[in-house]
Amino acid sequence: MDETLTPTSPLRLLINGANGRMGQALQRLAAEQPERFVVIGAVTRKVGQRVIDGVPQFASAELAGAPECDVVIDFSLPEAFDAVLAHCVEHGRALVSGTTGLSESQRVALDAAGARIPVLWASNFSLGVAVLADLVERAARSLPGWDVDIVEQHHVRKLDAPSGTALTLGDAAGQGGAVPRYASLRAGDIVGEHTVQFATFGERIELTHRATNRDIFARGALHAAAWLANRPPARYRIGDLLG
Numbered sequence: 001m002d003e004t005l006t007p008t009s010p011l012r013l014l015i016n017g018a019n020g021r022m023g024q025a026l027q028r029l030a031a032e033q034p035e036r037f038v039v040i041g042a043v044t045r046k047v048g049q050r051v052i053d054g055v056p057q058f059a060s061a062e063l064a065g066a067p068e069c070d071v072v073i074d075f076s077l078p079e080a081f082d083a084v085l086a087h088c089v090e091h092g093r094a095l096v097s098g099t100t101g102l103s104e105s106q107r108v109a110l111d112a113a114g115a116r117i118p119v120l121w122a123s124n125f126s127l128g129v130a131v132l133a134d135l136v137e138r139a140a141r142s143l144p145g146w147d148v149d150i151v152e153q154h155h156v157r158k159l160d161a162p163s164g165t166a167l168t169l170g171d172a173a174g175q176g177g178a179v180p181r182y183a184s185l186r187a188g189d190i191v192g193e194h195t196v197q198f199a200t201f202g203e204r205i206e207l208t209h210r211a212t213n214r215d216i217f218a219r220g221a222l223h224a225a226a227w228l229a230n231r232p233p234a235r236y237r238i239g240d241l242l243g
């Protein structure tokens with residue numbers, strides 16, 4: 001029988017931070033593709049608010065009681081991260097996380113979890129930023145001695161600064177030998193803008209990514225979940241997903 005014709009069940013997702021901006025976008029986009037995804041649980045501190053039809057809700061404090069799923073998707077805050085990571089490790093569940101502002105010890109725990117579960121964390125799930133990071137590394141390598149500055153702009157409700165993406169772009173510049181500086185602006189409803197500026201006497205290069213809709217991040221995370229399900233335990237990165 002042609003395996004491409006074998007019907008497959010939709011991927012069962014548990015969403016952590018379900019009432020947040022990203023949590024809501026994830027549930028809406030998953031519901032638009034019922035043949036690919038089913039949200040079997042929304043984990044939230046606010047059970048009963050912004051209920052999405054047919055999605056069972058679970059209190060954040062009772063994460064342990066959440067049902068069996070294929071992948072947990074977490075877009076929350078550092079305060080909520082330890083519990084969701086521990087839950088995934090304890091129950092052997094694959095984890096996709098985009099939560100930024102993690103501490104050094106949380107990053108160490110994330111890396112260590114890769115020995116037990118498939119886990120993919122990324123500061124930015126857009127294709128454009130993945131390409132930008134590559135361009136930044138190449139530019140930094142080609143422009144030794146230039147000043148490298150990263151300017152990020154986000155909506156006023158964003159709590160962490162510099163953004164996770166800015167730090168990722170800074171790491172890319174660092175791979176190319178630069179020592180970047182950061183500037184952060186919080187204004188209005190800006191979804192996310194990152195400029196990496198390379199400057200020297202008499203000339204300047206600016207590489208900019210502008211996100212105009214956070215659905216790009218949610219789509220990327222759903223794509224990552226489908227990719228991660230059933231992979232062996234490891235600490236995966238966005239580059240693994242993109243090839």
Ligand SMILES: NC(=O)C1=CN([C@@H]2O[C@H](COP(=O)(O)OP(=O)(O)OC[C@H]3O[C@@H](n4cnc5c(N)ncnc54)[C@H](OP(=O)(O)O)[C@@H]3O)[C@@H](O)[C@H]2O)C=CC1
Nearest residue numbers: 017018019020021022044045076080098100123124125217
């Ligand atoms: N990697 C990427 O591509 C992207 C990453 N992000 C990151 O994702 C995260 C979420 O962003 P966004 O959705 O805009 O933020 P929101 O503030 O809208 O949502 C965060 C949610 O996390 C949950 N939460 C917060 N504190 C706690 C806590 N102490 N215990 C349990 N749950 C908690 C809440 O869910 P509830 O209300 O349901 O309880 C809250 O609504 C941020 O770290 C942001 O930087 C954002 C966009 C893209």
Ligand SMILES: O=C(O)C1=N[C@H](C(=O)O)C[C@H](O)C1
Nearest residue numbers: 100123124158163164165192
């Ligand atoms: O909080 C946000 O909104 C975003 N956070 C991520 C980050 O910290 O880089 C990704 C994106 O820029 C939106």
